[in-house]
Amino acid sequence: xxxxxxxxxxxxxxxxxxxxxxxxxxxxxxxxxxxxxxxxxxxxxxxxxxxxxxxxxxxxxxxxxxxxxxxxxxxxxxxxxxxxxxxxxxxxxxxxxxxxxxxxxxxxxxxxxxxxxxxxxxxxxxxxxxxxxxxxxxxxxxxxxxxxxxxxxxxxxxxxxxxxxxxxxxxxxxxxxxxxxxxxxxxxxxxxxxxxxxxxxxxxxxxxxxxxxxxxxxxxx
Amino acid sequence: xxxxxxxxxxxxxxxxxxxxxxxxxxxxxxxxxxxxxxxxxxxxxxxxxxxxxxxxxxxxxxxxxxxxxxxxxxxxxxxxxxxxxxxxxxxxxxxxxxxxxxxxxxxxxxxxxxxxxxxxxxxxxxxxxxxxxxxxxxxxxxxxxxxxxxxxxxxxxxxxxxxxxxxxxxxxxxxxxxxxxxxxxxxxxxxxxxxxxxxxxxxxxxxxxxxxxxxxxxxxxxxxxxxxxxxxxxxxxxxxxxxxxxxxxxxxxxxxx
Ligand SMILES: Nc1ncnc2c1ncn2[C@@H]1O[C@H](COP(=O)(O)OP(=O)(O)O)[C@@H](O)[C@H]1O
Ligand SMILES: [Mg+2]
Numbered sequence: 373x374x375x376x377x378x379x380x381x382x383x384x385x386x387x388x389x390x391x392x393x394x395x396x397x398x399x400x401x402x403x404x405x406x407x408x409x410x411x412x413x414x415x416x417x418x419x420x421x422x423x424x425x426x427x428x429x430x431x432x433x434x435x436x437x438x439x440x441x442x443x444x445x446x447x448x449x450x451x452x453x454x455x456x457x458x459x460x461x462x463x464x465x466x467x468x469x470x471x472x473x474x475x476x477x478x479x480x481x482x483x484x485x486x487x488x489x490x491x492x493x494x495x496x497x498x499x500x501x502x503x504x505x506x507x508x509x510x511x512x513x514x515x516x517x518x519x520x521x522x523x524x525x526x527x528x529x530x531x532x533x534x535x536x537x538x539x540x541x542x543x544x545x546x547x548x549x550x551x552x553x554x555x556x557x558x559x560x561x562x563x564x565x566x567x568x569x570x571x572x573x574x575x576x577x578x579x580x581x582x583x584x585x586x587x588x589x590x591x592x593x
Numbered sequence: 594x595x596x597x598x599x600x601x602x603x604x605x606x607x608x609x610x611x612x613x614x615x616x617x618x619x620x621x622x623x624x625x626x627x628x629x630x631x632x633x634x635x636x637x638x639x640x641x642x643x644x645x646x647x648x649x650x651x652x653x654x655x656x657x658x659x660x661x662x663x664x665x666x667x668x669x670x671x672x673x674x675x676x677x678x679x680x681x682x683x684x685x686x687x688x689x690x691x692x693x694x695x696x697x698x699x700x701x702x703x704x705x706x707x708x709x710x711x712x713x714x715x716x717x718x719x720x721x722x723x724x725x726x727x728x729x730x731x732x733x734x735x736x737x738x739x740x741x742x743x744x745x746x747x748x749x750x751x752x753x754x755x756x757x758x759x760x761x762x763x764x765x766x767x768x769x770x771x772x773x774x775x776x777x778x779x780x781x782x783x784x785x786x787x788x789x790x791x792x793x794x795x796x797x798x799x800x801x802x803x804x805x806x807x808x809x810x811x812x813x814x815x816x817x818x819x820x821x822x823x824x825x826x827x828x829x830x831x832x833x834x835x836x837x838x839x840x841x842x843x844x845x846x847x848x849x850x
């Protein structure tokens with residue numbers, strides 16, 4: 373017997389899915405911004421010649437690279453509140469998990485961009501009498517940024533997809549809302565096909581925007 | 594009357610880990626002198642030049658610029674405050690084998706960069722100076738080009754203009770023509786020659802012995818981490834006294850004076 377598709381029950385609950393999509397975008401946007409901040413701090417620590425700064429940052433990055441993302445969600449939701457004796461909403465726990473994860477990866481992206489700038493560029497600036505700060509600002513960072521853009525975008529897409537794990541904490545993202553709609557309609561093929569398409573549209577739109585940004589930031593090459 | 598040296602080096606040593614590259618060099622440059630430094634590859638010519646403007650930190654020894662000792666000595670340890678090193682580098686222009694132009698800036702922006710960022714000069718004034726320096730190296734028509742679009746010879750002339758823009762008291766050239774195609778060497782050497790005619794103080798590391806002969810007031814043959822032979826171009830390049838120098842010059846074959 374073949375399954376007879378009927379999207380009407382799902383579309384009747386489309387407002388719930390739309391809310392989920394909005395929450396997914398919100399948590400992704402907030403986590404990208406915070407992740408960039410975490411990543412900048414970690415990257416500066418890792419680039420430092422002081423071991424007591426670079427070493428903890430390296431450990432942090434390695435920790436996140438070598439543990440499953442869902443463990444971070446559970447840790448921030450179930451373990452962290454116990455340690456601090458505070459209560460933690462699913463939203464805050466998910467943002468903490470996402471922004472520390474992406475921060476660890478962004479740190480590598482930022483550091484990789486900086487160290488990819490040839491030694492001659494440092495020397496060219498230094499020989500003019502630039503201070504370290506001026507050299508960074510005028511010579512190194514502008515060149516590094518254009519090299520960071522592609523891996524940065526790739527990591528941000530990874531983050532966008534990882535937001536679905538927030539549903540395990542009952543955060544009302546797109547996947548969680550789909551589970552609710554599914555329990556009301558009992559139409560798994562339609563529900564999950566619909567949200568798969570919604571994720572697809574979201575990511576394709578984001579990648580178009582990213583391509584515009586990339587073209588602007590890498591103009592001189 | 595002998596003028597007091599603009600640049601003076603005392604007991605300079607440089608080690609990279611346990612590789613002892615420079616082994617005690619004393620040296621001084623009077624204003625207007627042009628010094629050519631020759632020697633085998635890996636003999637430490639670049640390292641020597643780079644110790645002058647602290648692109649490398651000397652392991653031992655003193656560098657004096659216009660009568661001032663660079664660095665502060667405390668309890669036998671010398672530290673080099675960033676501010677002081679920046680001002681030393683500002684006063685000693687450097688031109689590299691690989692040009693090291695900034696690829697994300699146009700030609701004129703490259704030449705203005707030091708004036709604006711280091712000297713804090715208003716852009717309009719910096720642009721005027723940059724235009725004059727670019728005219729001097731024959732690149733007036735390339736203001737708005739990206740460095741990556743220029744030939745190696747043109748890039749090196751931009752790099753010279755960039756160094757000149759800072760009005761340096763001494764110019765350091767580290768094999769400025771070594772990465773150029775042979776047909777582009779001439780245009781760069783001509784620019785350097787013009788600078789010689791202006792009485793600028795210059796140190797030039799080079800393998801262009803013919804050019805060195807005409808250009809330099811003093812020639813140094815660097816070997817085993819010391820100044821093996823020092824003298825006028827005629828003394829060092831035509832009548833070298835030391836077997837090691839004679840050997841080096843013989844291996845270079847004939848060069849046209
Ligand atoms: N940053 C560095 N670290 C370690 N060794 C270096 C460094 N720079 C130069 N050297 C070594 O010092 C020696 C002299 O190098 P260099 O001054 O570049 O020689 P030259 O310019 O005469 O060819 C070489 O053996 C080189 O490998
Ligand atoms: Mg060299």
